[in-house]
Amino acid sequence: xxxxxxxxxxxxxxxxxxxxxxxxxxxxxxxxxxxxxxxxxxxxxxxxxxxxxxxxxxxxxxxxxxxxxxxxxxxxxxxxxxxxxxxxxxxxxxxxxxxxxxxxxxxxxxxxxxxxxxxxxxxxxxxxxxxxxxxxxxxxxxxxxxxxxxxxxxxxxxxxxxxxxxxxxxxxxxxxxxxxxxxxxxxxxxxxxxxxxxxxxxxxxxxxxxxxxxxxxxxxxxxxxxxxxxxxxxxxxxxxxxxxxxxxxxxxxxxxxxxxxxxxxxxxxxxxxxxxxxxx
Amino acid sequence: xxxxxxxxxxxxxxxxxxxxxxxxxxxxxxxxxxxxxxxxxxxxxxxxxxxxxxxxxxxxxxxxxxxxxxxxxxxxxxxxxxxxxxxxxxxxxxxxxxxxxxxxxxxxxxxxxxxxxxxxxxxxxxxxxxxxxxxxxxxxxxxxxxxxxxxxxxxxxxxxxxxxxxxxxxxxxxxxxxxxxxxxxxxxxxxxxxxxxxxxxxxxxxxxxxxxxxxxxxxxxxxxxxxxxxxxxxxxxxxxxxxxxxxxxxxxxxxxxxxxxxxxxxxxxxxxxxxxxxxxxxxxxxxxxxxxxxxxxxxxxxxxxxxxxxxxxxxxxxxxxxxxxxxxxxxxxxxxxxxxxxxxxxxxxxxxxxxxxxxxxxxxxxxxxxxxxxxxxxxxxxxxxxxxxxxx
Numbered sequence: 001x002x003x004x005x006x007x008x009x010x011x012x013x014x015x016x017x018x019x020x021x022x023x024x025x026x027x028x029x030x031x032x033x034x035x036x037x038x039x040x041x042x043x044x045x046x047x048x049x050x051x052x053x054x055x056x057x058x059x060x061x062x063x064x065x066x067x068x069x070x071x072x073x074x075x076x077x078x079x080x081x082x083x084x085x086x087x088x089x090x091x092x093x094x095x096x097x098x099x100x101x102x103x104x105x106x107x108x109x110x111x112x113x114x115x116x117x118x119x120x121x122x123x124x125x126x127x128x129x130x131x132x133x134x135x136x137x138x139x140x141x142x143x144x145x146x147x148x149x150x151x152x153x154x155x156x157x158x159x160x161x162x163x164x165x166x167x168x169x170x171x172x173x174x175x176x177x178x179x180x181x182x183x184x185x186x187x188x189x190x191x192x193x194x195x196x197x198x199x200x201x202x203x204x205x206x207x208x209x210x211x212x213x214x215x216x217x218x219x220x221x222x223x224x225x226x227x228x229x230x231x232x233x234x235x236x237x238x239x240x241x242x243x244x245x246x247x248x249x250x251x252x253x254x255x256x257x258x259x260x261x262x263x264x265x266x267x268x269x270x271x272x273x274x275x276x277x278x279x280x
Numbered sequence: 281x282x283x284x285x286x287x288x289x290x291x292x293x294x295x296x297x298x299x300x301x302x303x304x305x306x307x308x309x310x311x312x313x314x315x316x317x318x319x320x321x322x323x324x325x326x327x328x329x330x331x332x333x334x335x336x337x338x339x340x341x342x343x344x345x346x347x348x349x350x351x352x353x354x355x356x357x358x359x360x361x362x363x364x365x366x367x368x369x370x371x372x373x374x375x376x377x378x379x380x381x382x383x384x385x386x387x388x389x390x391x392x393x394x395x396x397x398x399x400x401x402x403x404x405x406x407x408x409x410x411x412x413x414x415x416x417x418x419x420x421x422x423x424x425x426x427x428x429x430x431x432x433x434x435x436x437x438x439x440x441x442x443x444x445x446x447x448x449x450x451x452x453x454x455x456x457x458x459x460x461x462x463x464x465x466x467x468x469x470x471x472x473x474x475x476x477x478x479x480x481x482x483x484x485x486x487x488x489x490x491x492x493x494x495x496x497x498x499x500x501x502x503x504x505x506x507x508x509x510x511x512x513x514x515x516x517x518x519x520x521x522x523x524x525x526x527x528x529x530x531x532x533x534x535x536x537x538x539x540x541x542x543x544x545x546x547x548x549x550x551x552x553x554x555x556x557x558x559x560x561x562x563x564x565x566x567x568x569x570x571x572x573x574x575x576x577x578x579x580x581x582x583x584x585x586x587x588x589x590x591x592x593x594x595x596x597x598x599x600x601x602x603x604x605x606x607x608x609x610x611x612x613x614x615x616x617x618x619x620x621x622x623x624x625x626x627x628x629x630x631x632x633x634x635x636x637x638x639x640x641x642x643x644x645x646x647x648x649x650x651x652x653x654x655x656x657x658x659x660x661x662x663x664x665x666x667x668x669x670x671x672x
Binding site: 035192231 | 282290299314316317493495672
């Protein structure tokens with residue numbers, strides 16, 4: 001059972017190591033990182049990749065640790081007692097299972113996501129120490145002992161709004177998702193929007209040359225606008241290195257690759273280049 | 281695509297995340313901006329900036345990046361080798377040549393052939409019919425072309441260009457590293473809120489009442505709670521006089537905002553650095569001083585302590601007994617500061633001087649070290665950082 005990222009999720013080597021270590025050593029994995037670096041998504045993708053069910057527990061400022069275990073719904077019981085419902089005699093009917101219980105009692109191993117743990121009260125992590133460590137807890141109302149059939153894989157995310165207690169941290173593996181570097185970002189973009197750049201470039205060319213109409217377009221771009229636009233879209237590829245190489249034979253193919261998909265595109269591009277040259 | 285642009289925006293300290301960047305790409309996929317820089321500017325700002333404080337930084341980053349792009353060697357020069365476009369070849373291409381190119385078929389072959397040709401000839405080779413036919417046809421393709429007829433639009437040259445939206449920097453004033461007004465200060469201080477219920481229980485707690493009534497098998501059991509209020513307790517020490525004079529206005533603003541925001545706020549004055557006594561009335565400072573020991577004994581460690589001062593003085597005023605410029609101090613300022621720092625759990629220092637002046641040496645460096653580097657500039661951004669630290 002090894003996690004290597006998924007079609008939709010680019011996992012860097014250090015992240016893969018963290019995930020795999022957490023899985024094999026059965027420790028909760030605490031994920032921190034800048035907003036938007038895919039902390040929550042990680043758990044979803046892990047579950048998908050490992051073929052397990054995901055049980056998400058989204059923490060709010062009002063969430064109590066007890067709610068993750070179970071809640072005793074006294075109000076329903078009161079109402080039922082006044083309606084004379086039979087159910088009222090068995091307190092079990094009013095014990096509402098929490099996410100942790102759900103995860104403990106699953107037949108197959110699941111991924112349990114405790115999302116944004118730092119949103120909760122400062123004592124929240126401490127209240128879950130034993131439960132996460134031993135994967136068991138006691139229900140006082142029914143004098144029942146709940147123990148995990150399969151230890152769930154626990155993923156915990158934090159936005160670092162509050163510091164977490166040391167005792168809690170000691171029990172977790174910790175990984176910080178750093179902001180992706182240029183190459184990783186390229187991978188991420190490719191995974192989410194494959195071929196987007198070529199699409200846009202081709203659209204721009206086709207609109208410019210009236211090959212095709214794009215609905216909702218206010219006006220046809222002028223040549224200089226189009227060239228600016230292409231530059232913007234292509235700036236990443238026109239790296240300094242490429243620009244230094246004045247030898248066009250090496251510069252050309254990669255640019256073509258980024259810009260065009262078929263011969264028609266080549267024609268359009270050459271036409272544009274020609275026009276730009278004529279005007280200049 | 282646009283990754284460098286995104287990184288540039290982040291380098292300008294606009295807190296844009298990856299998800300917002302993907303949103304921008306999604307928007308581009310839906311063609312919300314298309315071949316129009318102004319549209320793109322609005323769209324990218326919409327996607328990447330979530331607070332008007334950052335508009336100005338974004339504008340600057342956008343400008344820098346856009347200029348960088350404009351200064352790129354002409355894209356077209358890069359794309360198409362010079363000779364492809366030479367009119368003599370364009371004019372003289374025959375139908376045969378065109379047919380030949382079509383017969384080459386497909387982009388792959390086209391590029392391959394092109395590369396081969398480039399390798400074959402290192403010097404320019406005008407005339408031969410083998411040469412460069414590949415590219416030459418395309419520029420005038422099906423539309424037919426007239427050398428004179430192609431001047432479309434006027435060139436919007438780099439020089440006469442009108443001022444771009446992002447160059448106007450209309451949002452300069454909202455940049456949080458610059459201004460500080462009472463309202464802004466209050467908003468920043470509000471971060472330091474910790475609601476608690478203390479005092480007499482005089483409000484009905486609905487939830488608890490229902491719960492306990494239910495547990496009580498239906499017999500009403502009223503539960504009361506005290507009112508919620510901001511329970512944060514704050515001690516502020518202001519540096520007054522001397523080098524602090526230019527910062528009076530901003531300190532006043534901070535003071536009045538803090539006064540309104542915190543129920544439990546105590547303030548004291550000191551001069552340059554904290555020693556064995558501080559005072560609350562600046563005029564009668566000599567006869568109505570409060571002993572620093574008294575403060576340590578009176579206020580519990582959960583008071584949040586804020587020092588406001590420029591920490592600019594002679595280093596011996598901090599490090600040496602007798603260093604104070606106003607009186608003879610038995611113990612050094614550092615010792616006193618350490619005592620305060622040890623007693624209270626959370627201590628920060630707000631400095632009205634811009635962060636770039638701080639450096640690591642001299643009295644400023646010493647103070648930063650004493651306060652465990654929890655020194656923040658007296659800007660909205662700095663204040664927010666300080667409040668976040670205090671509330672952690």
